[in-house]
Amino acid sequence: MGLALLLLIWLITLLSTYFFVAKTWWLPTGAAAAAHWIDNQFALTFVLMGIVFLAAQLSLGYLAWRYREQPSSPPVTYSHGNTKLEVIWTVLTAVLFIGLNLMGAPVWAHERFAPADANAVQVEVTGMQFAWYFRYPGADGKYGKTSFKLMDPSAGGEAAVGLDTADPAAKDDVVTGTMYLPVDREVDLSLRAVDVIHSFFVPAFRFKQDAVPGLNIHMHFKPTTIGEYEIACAELCGLGHYKMHGKVHVVSQEDFDKWLAAREAEKQSNRDPC
């Protein structure tokens, strides 16, 4: 029985370690400026935790076999444990976790607390059950007013985000269902939610942030590779959560300007039918 336990524990341990080493299920290639920092931190965390995991599970298997019941085994006695060992592994664990946190904090804080580049492109992202909308402030660089009283998710587009069309600053705001971003330019993101908490997650950018009703959360990041990437909602937000995804197209500055101008023209022609 002791031997069977040892083999079973070692088998589970080595099999689960294999999937991490072989990277069977892994992150997509990083496509944002902070991706390599986050990947390095991720790898370091996995290696350190992997060593602890292997050492703990392999010893567990060994000890289950080493102290198996035998005809010569003495009667069981109560053991208090070893205070010194407990103190040592608690301190080591604390050093490991606090150390990893301190190492990761600068990148995390930079995206949130440092201001975005002066030439950053402004995009507002609004999450609602179960879609994402993206708003660009237009030529004036100013977002028009929005109001929760005007929000009508069933109408989609501008009405869904509650745009106040009477506000002059709203006249050139463009609201779309697909996100376009210029490559190698920082994105000054404003995150909002209409109904419940959603989470804006772009795995390729290593970017994830909750969108909370009543809050306007500012963050920034910089896409570095032209391509098409998936946006997912990473917060269980209701029955349709599984289909709450979108696309972000990272294109050249020229293509971005063309795309935005076309959306702007589309909006103006819808507004003044003649």
Ligand SMILES: [Cu+2]
């Ligand atoms: Cu959601």
